[in-house]
Amino acid sequence: MSVWGKVSGAAAGLMVGGPVGALVGAVAGHFILDREGDPGVTFTIAVIALAGKMARADGVVTEEEFNVFRQVFVIPPEQEANVRRVYNMARQDIAGFEHYAGQIARLFVGNPAMLEDILDGLFEIAKADGVLHPGESAFLEKVAEIFGFAPNEFRRIRASHFAPDLSDPYVILGVSYVADENEIKQTYRRLVRENHPDSLMARGVPAEFIKLATDKLATINTAYERIQQERGSS
Numbered sequence: 499m500s501v502w503g504k505v506s507g508a509a510a511g512l513m514v515g516g517p518v519g520a521l522v523g524a525v526a527g528h529f530i531l532d533r534e535g536d537p538g539v540t541f542t543i544a545v546i547a548l549a550g551k552m553a554r555a556d557g558v559v560t561e562e563e564f565n566v567f568r569q570v571f572v573i574p575p576e577q578e579a580n581v582r583r584v585y586n587m588a589r590q591d592i593a594g595f596e597h598y599a600g601q602i603a604r605l606f607v608g609n610p611a612m613l614e615d616i617l618d619g620l621f622e623i624a625k626a627d628g629v630l631h632p633g634e635s636a637f638l639e640k641v642a643e644i645f646g647f648a649p650n651e652f653r654r655i656r657a658s659h660f661a662p663d664l665s666d667p668y669v670i671l672g673v674s675y676v677a678d679e680n681e682i683k684q685t686y687r688r689l690v691r692e693n694h695p696d697s698l699m700a701r702g703v704p705a706e707f708i709k710l711a712t713d714k715l716a717t718i719n720t721a722y723e724r725i726q727q728e729r730g731s732s
Contacts, residue, residue, distance in 0.1 A: 544598045545571070545616060546581055548641070550588030551595040552620045555638075556631035559589055563626045570619040592637065599644040613645040614655060621659040630660045649728045650675040667721035679731060686722045693718060 549571070553563040564585060567573075573581050588598075606612045620641065624634040635656075642652040653666055654675035662669045668677075673685050691697060693715045695708050725731075 543584055544601045546584040547588035548595060548598040548602065548616075549620060549623055550585040551592045551598070552623050552634070552637060553585075553626075554589045554592050555624075555634045555636075556627075557633060558627075560626065563623050566623050566626045567619075570622045595637065596640065596644060599641045603645050610646065613647075617642055617645060617647070617655055618659070621655070625659060630656075650725075667724040670717060670721035671725070679729070682722075682725060686718065689718050690715065 549567045553559050553567075564582065567585065568578065568581070602616060603613065617638070620638060624630055624638065638656070639652055642655065647655070650668060653662070653668060656663075657675075664670075668675050671682065671685050671689065673682050677685075693711045695712055695715075698708055698711050
């Protein structure tokens with residue numbers, strides 16, 4: 499994905515401050531502007547910095563993470579040294595990553611596809627070692643929230659890169675992240691009927707299975723309540 503080409507001119511006039519402004523002041527003069535116009539130095543640096551902080555989120559920084567970054571975001575060869583400079587500055591810690599994410603979110607208000615592209619790129623960096631660490635997951639979830647993605651949308655994006663979390667309420671109910679309220683309610687009611695202790699006893703299920711069903715029913719109820727709360731449903 500060549501982000502730089504997609505954002506040509508998009509960041510003109512974007513207000514710069516905080517850690518983004520500091521990095522812009524440090525390195526912006528080193529970036530070569532696209533011949534078709536301003537590629538958005540602020541946006542470019544914000545994406546690089548966010549990726550660098552993503553690499554730090556698990557507490558371990560590796561060269562493989564930068565290699566994934568340069569492949570996903572297709573860095574022009576003549577800019578690689580400058581990009582690496584910003585990336586290395588940003589990955590010293592994860593402090594301030596919310597500011598970078600906020601800059602990007604404001605730039606692409608009304609363009610969730612572009613924001614999802616960026617989130618996909620960050621997930622690919624997290625995959626560099628094949629494991630989604632708790633720190634990385636928390637980092638990505640917060641970035642997704644700043645980008646305006648609902649919890650179920652974040653889980654959908656996450657599931658396209660990593661196996662679904664077994665504690666995910668959508669996984670527990672066995673419904674899609676885009677399922678409507680009616681489908682979720684019908685699925686929930688079916689699962690309650692199938693796993694209710696009274697139903698199991700009526701089917702002659704052994705007593706030891708009743709305890710398992712009771713625990714499972716509690717998990718199903720909790721999952722349904724989480725989905726309802728996240729969606730603002732009653």
